[in-house]
Structures are given as C-alpha cells and as structure tokens.
Amino acid sequence: MAEKGKNQDTLFHKLPLVETAISQGQAIEISRGIDLYGNNRIGPIHIFPLQLIYQDIAWYLLYEYCENGHLAIGRLNRFRNHCKTLTIPPRGLELQRISLNKAYQLLENGWGLNLGDLESQKLELQGSLELTKVEVRFFPPMTGFILEGERRHPKQKVTPGIIDKTTGKPSYVIYTIDLPNRSLDEFSLWIYRHMDKAQMLSPSVLVNKHRQAAIALATRYSEF
Template identity: 65%
Template structure:
C-alpha cells in the first residue's frame, strides 16, 4: 500500500499552486483589494476570490495547465496560512490586498520612501505620486496599525510647495482647469524613458526672449525646483539644452517622426545638462553657442566676489556646499563681539548665471556688497538706488 504524502506540497500540482500563489502576490502587489475588481465594489468582495482569479490568469500566461475551477478558495486559504507559517506573509489582516514583505526595502527604508512620496504628493502636487501614495497608504494600513501609528507618522518632510496648479484631477474637482503640459505627463514620461522626440508648444515667455510657439524636442527629465515643476529638454534642431516651467507650455504634445535614440543618448545629454547645473547658478542653461563653448571647456568664467556683513555672514558661512567651486574668505574679527566683521564669498560663474546670482544676493539687502565684477557691482548699486527712490519719492 503506497504511503501517503508526508508533506502537503509533495504532489506536483500542489507545489505548482503554491509557487503560482507566491508569483501572483509578487506580480500583482495589493491583489485582493477592491481596485482589482472591474465593478469596484468595496463592500461586497471576497479578497481570496480575487487572488484566485489572478492566479488562474498567471497560470495561463505561463502555460501551466490547471484543472477546471482550480484551486478552490478554501485551498487558497490554507496556502495563505502556509505562507504565514513561513514568515512570507505577516500574521495580520490584509484588508487592502496581499503583498509580500516590503519588496526590495526594509521597513525602515520603506518608511523613508513613503515619507518622500507623501511630501511629493501633498506639497509638490505630483498627480502620479498622489495616486501611488493613496494606494500604498491603503496597502500599508495594516503595517501602520501593527506599529501603532509609527509608520505613517511623517518623520521627514519636504515643505517646498508648488505655487501653481499641477494636478489635472484636482484642477477638475476645483473647477480650475488650466491648458498646460501637466495634462500630458504620461506621454511626456513615456517619451523620456524611450528617448522619443515630441512636439510641444510654449504659450508664455516671461523673459522677453520671444520663445513662443511649437518646437520639437527630446525631453530628458521632469525636475522639481523650489516652487515649481520644470521640463529639461534638448532641441532636436541643434541639441540646445533648456529648462522650462511646465505650466508655461500648453497641452499640445505629440510624437514626431524622428527615430527614437534610446536611453544611452538620453543619459549622455542628461550628464551634459547636469554639468551645466554644476558650473552655473540657477536654472538658466545659456544660449546655444555659449553653451557649446562651456561644454567643450572653452568658455571663460567670471570671478564674482561678494562681501557679507553680520548677522547674514554667519548664515553664508553655514553654506559649505552652496557651490562646488566656491571659496569663503574670512575677514578680521571684531574684538567686542568675537564675530567676523565681514566674510567674502568668491565663485567663478559662466556669464549666463550672473543674473540669477544677483537675484540671490538681493535677498540679503544692505548686508551684502558686490566687489566684482564692476558691471555686477553697478547693477546692484542701481537696484539699491531704485529701491530707495521708490520709498522716498515725492508723492
């Protein structure tokens, strides 16, 4: 008389079923939640029945033959318990769907990533991130309960807040629709990740450079900086690298018949752009001819020297990594206060960056004095005089 199997997964079918279950939970994280149902019925759904549907679907994709109506829901319940016994699933409720562990991250690492998602969704107005954050919040609710609310507590936060409308769904809900490129982000991201050229259209040019209308570009990256989202792109016609505020483009966004160039070329262009960021100050990447000279190492940089006075000088001293090429020169010490009477901030910048550097100096009012170059010093002096005149003009 044949011996009975000593293990519930000795038979091939049972073993394949268990592996299919694990593969299903890996391929469809959150499977079993209402969002996996076409009806979207949050109240009357059986999570394990949904898991069963996706397990059968995966078996078909992998050309694994299963008997009709196999496996039974009761059998899957036992399999899920087996996964709990081996620590593959935690011993808690998976109300918002099943997933295995924390994927590639530990719980502590996942918490840091979750905090960043929360910030980008709330303050930077990223619609895609908001949807991911909402889904992940549901899936991780059980983990947060297990940790007594510690997981969802925002230990880290980025408070830089977008000052414009960025989320198409939020715009629609508030009746604040805007004809901007934010409505085309899926197409834009696909073009970035596949190295495809697109045609976009700028509707606003606040710098009076007459850059209005349609043009063809290779989009390289979406960048959040300070108060807004920007698109970093390369013009198809001449390889000019440019940063543009996304809200200043309208929703015109179409693929063009230019061969895709692949991610290697995308990375090369991205590296050039970041070299320009490192050299300069701010987001202005310069005009085509000067940009090429800079990238080839043939552009002469301008040495800028600014003297800062207390108490602002103390804050400038804190910025040890404000610019890669900066030097801070300490002035003499005040015998009464023990503080430096002034410090000097020296940095070499490409000509394209002088205006943005000057805007940074403006914020420190009378506590900053530009020493060189002479042209920038005169601009700063004239701005101070204009401010004085505005406050003391005759009424």
C-alpha cells in the same frame, strides 16, 4: 489647481506622455504659450525631454532641441496643453544619459537654471569658455548662513574677514565664485534677497547693477 477650480490648460496635463518620452528617448513636439523674457519664443518646438525638475516654487522641464542639440530648461506651466510624439525613431536611454550628463555639467558650472545659448554651451562643455569672477561681501547676521553653506556651489570660495572683538565672529565674509555670463542675472537675484547684508565687489557690471537697484528701492520708499 483642478481641485480648486482654477485649472490651467498647460503641459501638466500631458505629463504621462512626457514621462514616457523621457524613459524611451522619444522625440516629442510641445508648444510654448508664454514668454515672459520678451524673446518672442512662442509656438511649437521639437525636443527630446530629459528630466522633470522642481526648484523653488515651480516644476521645470529639462530638454534638448532635436535639430541642434541645444540644452534648455523651461517652466512647465508656460507650455501649452500640447504634446505629440514625432516620427523620429527613439534614441534610447544611453543617449538620454549622455545629454543629461552634459546638462548636469552646465548646471554645476553655473547658477540657477539658465543653460545659455548653443555656442556658449559648446565652449563651456569643452572647457574653453571664459568665466567671470564674482565677489560679494556679506555682513552679520548673514555671515553665519554663508559660512554654513559649504556645498552651496562646488566651486565657491568663502573667506572670513577680520574678527569682531565684541562677538568673536567674523565682521564679514567674502564669497567668491567663477561663473559663466549666462548665470550672472540669476546670481544677482540671489544676492538681492540679502538686502543690505550684501555688497557686490566685482565684476563692475554687477556692482553698478546692485547699486542702481538699491537706489531705485530707496527712491520707491521715499515716495510714500
């Protein structure tokens, strides 16, 4: 961005400080400048940074709030060019690893980067959170890609449907997974990528959401 003369005044400029804080377990203050989800989460926060993550098209920061241990992930360019070390004594790498392992457990259980709220995290890490069973039917030619993704999620189940006599391949596959509610929106976004080659089967809230999205898309094209 800087080379193109389109420099953005974001946390990218403080990465050396952030990386040092990660390696020492040092608490820092950073400041969120943009909240695209309408939750009014703007301004400074006190955190223990845990890891830099690259996913899809952006860099993210995995961190833990100092005051309550809440784990979260935020996109780097949505934080301001602000980072300062707090007077809280560094907690060291062992405690950093413990928090990081908790975050990995949440990431493995869920779908995407939304780690949920504090109370749900506690229940999920204790194994007490009720999960939602999600089922999707995929159709050719997407079936081959779904069957190919054996490690797309550690808890997925992929069931081939009846064999098409013409092609000798499954006419559809059923993708089943149990997810925390925090992950349903991001899972839906993945399904939307497959357009008419995917049909949501359960839960009903995602079925209705997918149907309404399809209707809205068809309506948008019918206006031209």
